[in-house]
Amino acid sequence: MTETRDTAEQLLEIALKSGAEAAEVYESQSLSHPVFFEANRLKQLESSQSEGVALRLWKQGRPGLAVAYGPTDLQALVEKALALSELKEPEAIELNPGSKCIYPDLGKAVAVEELVNWGKEAIAQVRQAYPEVLCTSQWDCEVESTRLINTLGLDYSYSDTTLSCFLSAEWVRGEDFLSVGDGQTQRGYLEPEKVVKSILQRLDWAKNNVDPPTGRIPVLLTAQAADLLWGTVQAALNGKQVEDKSSPWSDRAGEPVISPYFTLTQAPDRGPFSCPFDDEGTPTRHLTLIDKGKLQTFYCDRTTAHLLGTESTGNGFRPGLGGYPTPGLVNLLIQPGRLPLGDLIRLLDNGLIVDQMLGGGAGISGEFSINVDLGYRIEKGEIVGRIKDTMVSGNVYSALNQVVALGNDADWNGACYTPSVTLEGLSVTGR
Helix, strand or coil: CHHHHHHHHHHHHHHHHCCCCEEEEEEEEEEECCEEEECCEEEEECCEEEEEEEEEEEECCEEEEEEEECCCCHHHHHHHHHHHHCCCCCCCCCCCCCCEEEECCCCCCCCHHHHHHHHHHHHHHHHHHCCCCEEEEEEEEEEEEEEEEECCCCEEEEEEEEEEEEEEEEEEECCEEEEEEEEEEECCCCCHHHHHHHHHHHHHHCCCECCCCCEEEEEEECCCCCHHHHHHHHHHCEHHHHHCCCCCCCCCCCCECCCCCCCEEECCCCCCCCCCECCCCCECCCEEEEECCEECCCECCHHHHHHHCCCCCCCEECCCCCCCCEECCCCEEECCCCECHHHHHHCCCEEEEEEEEECCCCCCCCEEEEEEEEEEEEECCEEEEEECCEEEEEEHHHHCCCEEEEECCCEEECCEEECCEEEEEEEEEEC
């Protein structure tokens, strides 16, 4: 890291000498060792390394941003940022003062041999129960290093070691094709047996194909599918959307906005996606966003906070190395309920389980219409088979006010920790 640290400091020095009144350097490095299995067999081992640097500066109040990957000409990078700044309007310089701080890596690496063993064992267990399926999987150990340094003395850095896996099983039965998948991202360990159990359970449920229920019926979104809801909620809680008045909750702080079943928090020190500071150098912190259905606060970066007349919540993140910081959440946690998934199923006399979806989320409007990639019909509290060619539609805001129950099976879906959710009624159509 010595060479990289020198690069960051040199960039700041060159930027100031070239006329910038303020600057920051954001560095990102990653090293991963993915292991791939295809058609039940080990396919390949890889080693992937990347590094990039982003320079943001202000000259006469005008911002400029330039990005480089790998070895770069530092003077040329500064000149590019300066040239781009001439095309921008002046703005407030949003930099955090600070000192030097190196945060500890909370993860633990494992050898490639262990990843290979996990993959072989997981596939063997699935095929022991279902010899006819074809399994594909990927297992990875990745180390990411981040450093942020600016002309106000801030110098923050941390490394992040995560383990991840994804396993899918393809089952061809004549003209019927079924694909079931599940995965994990953890720090220090993986639980292959948990992933295998999930795959086998879904294969068991999908043994028979049945007609879907239609009309307005209860729908159970598994933890894997519940992210359909939370993308819209995150957008509605985004300070930028609030400042633009595009969030339906812009003027509803302190009011009930969703069912009292729900408490939503940001916990930046939890799980495999934790981080100690945002991409502007503001320390991340715990936030209670919604408490028993009542809206408590929004999240914002420095610029948005300035426009709203408040302080940054430590949520300024770059959508990519070449992007400016914008509000983004760290680890959205939905407080789980008390019922196991089996009990949620038994509560329904006639319903539908959605487990995998095709298509994107609902967006800020909340309106959605999704194709069910993997779903099951419930009759009299039991799963009777897999449904096909089925569409579910509704509105997220309405659905979150018509909740029957939450499961105790919360799991990470990306950086969202969510349980299964049973909704009172969504529109279901089939063909």
